[in-house]
Amino acid sequence: MKVSDWIRYGAIFIYLLLIIFGIISNPAPTELNLKESFLPPSIEFPFGKDRLGRDVYSMFAYGSVATFLFAFPARILTLFFSSFVGLLSYSSPFLKKNFFSPLSSVFISLPSLLLALLVVQVFGAGPIPLFLAIVLGDWAQAYETVRAKIDEVSTSGYALAASCFGASRGYIFRAHLLPQAFQILKVLLFTGLPAVIMTLAIFGFLGISAGGETFGPGLGEQIAFSKDYVQNAPWALVFPTLGILGLVITVGGKRS
Numbered sequence: 326m327k328v329s330d331w332i333r334y335g336a337i338f339i340y341l342l343l344i345i346f347g348i349i350s351n352p353a354p355t356e357l358n359l360k361e362s363f364l365p366p367s368i369e370f371p372f373g374k375d376r377l378g379r380d381v382y383s384m385f386a387y388g389s390v391a392t393f394l395f396a397f398p399a400r401i402l403t404l405f406f407s408s409f410v411g412l413l414s415y416s417s418p419f420l421k422k423n424f425f426s427p428l429s430s431v432f433i434s435l436p437s438l439l440l441a442l443l444v445v446q447v448f449g450a451g452p453i454p455l456f457l458a459i460v461l462g463d464w465a466q467a468y469e470t471v472r473a474k475i476d477e478v479s480t481s482g483y484a485l486a487a488s489c490f491g492a493s494r495g496y497i498f499r500a501h502l503l504p505q506a507f508q509i510l511k512v513l514l515f516t517g518l519p520a521v522i523m524t525l526a527i528f529g530f531l532g533i534s535a536g537g538e539t540f541g542p543g544l545g546e547q548i549a550f551s552k553d554y555v556q557n558a559p560w561a562l563v564f565p566t567l568g569i570l571g572l573v574i575t576v577g578g579k580r581s
Contacts, residue, residue, distance in 0.1 A: 333574065340571035347386025354383040354541035363558050375547075375561040376554050382564070384547055389568045391540035393576070395452075396521040399459040403517070404510050406460055407467035411506075415475050415498070429465040429472075437462030441524060445533050452535040455528065459521055467513050474509045478502050519577035526569050544568045 358378030366373040372382035410429075414421035432440070441458035448454035478484060484501050528534060529545025537543070542550065544565040551561035 336571070337575050340575060343382075344386045344389050347382050348390060351380060351383035351386065353387050353539060354379045355538065363554075365558075366560055372564050373558060373560040375551060375558055379541070381547075381561050384541055385544075385564045385568050387540045388542065388544040388547060388565060389572055391536050392522055392525055392544055392569075392572060395455070395536065396518055396525055396572075396576075399456050400463075400514055400518050400521050402456060403460045403463045403521075404467055404513055407464045407471055408506065408510065410464070410468050411471040411475055414472055415479070415502070421472075425468070429468050432461070432465035433469065437520075438524065438527065441528070442531075445528070450533045450535065455525075455533070455535055458528075459524060462524065463517065463520070467517065470513060471506060471509060474505055475502055478505045515576060519573040522569065522572050522576070544572075 356379075358374075361374050361378040362376050364370055364374040364378070370380055370382065372380070372385060375381055375384070410425055414425050441462045444458040444461055445454050448457065478501050479497065481501075484497050488497065525534075525543065526545035526548075529543035529547075530549040532546065532549065534543040534546050537546070547565035548562060551558065551565070555562045
């Protein structure tokens, strides 16, 4: 293993250790304590406190966990929807040519963040609109990847040979397409998670987030709040930024 891999795995280990210890040793940062506003980092509060007296370490840990707990099922839902559309395209070439392909082209041409913001603007900022925003923003790219794999396998030599020997489309799907689809979906799951995390961070920065009552402010929301007083408490800006970077590195590492 390369030295860079050791450094990366070491950073991931430290990041996960900080999150686990932060969750175990601290309550969710949902309470304010203005008497401890701008407390600098210390032994008791290693990441200091923000302008509202909230423990930055607690916000770092809970914000990272909340982002992952939202990003992972959102990505799963996106891939499920893309796979379903891909299955319909395989089952009906007419729908593929006249509906799904033009529709995916339109969604790919539009910036995913713009689509997500439009959804949130129309339906509000709750958990369900956020899920819907992520799915609509990302499904087309995942669908095109899945569709390309389906076309590749369905026109391969062994699939054509099976068809010549009387195999049904259902058999070809189960025996040839489905195993290949699972492999590509696993790759898409991990390669797409960093983009979802960054989208959620941008949402939080713009004041659109969910789960604040349980987990406290999200990482993006922490950055948006702390940028106005960074000269008084720079630690309140640095640590949520490191939290986002840590999540991206952890879930979006090199995959073979």
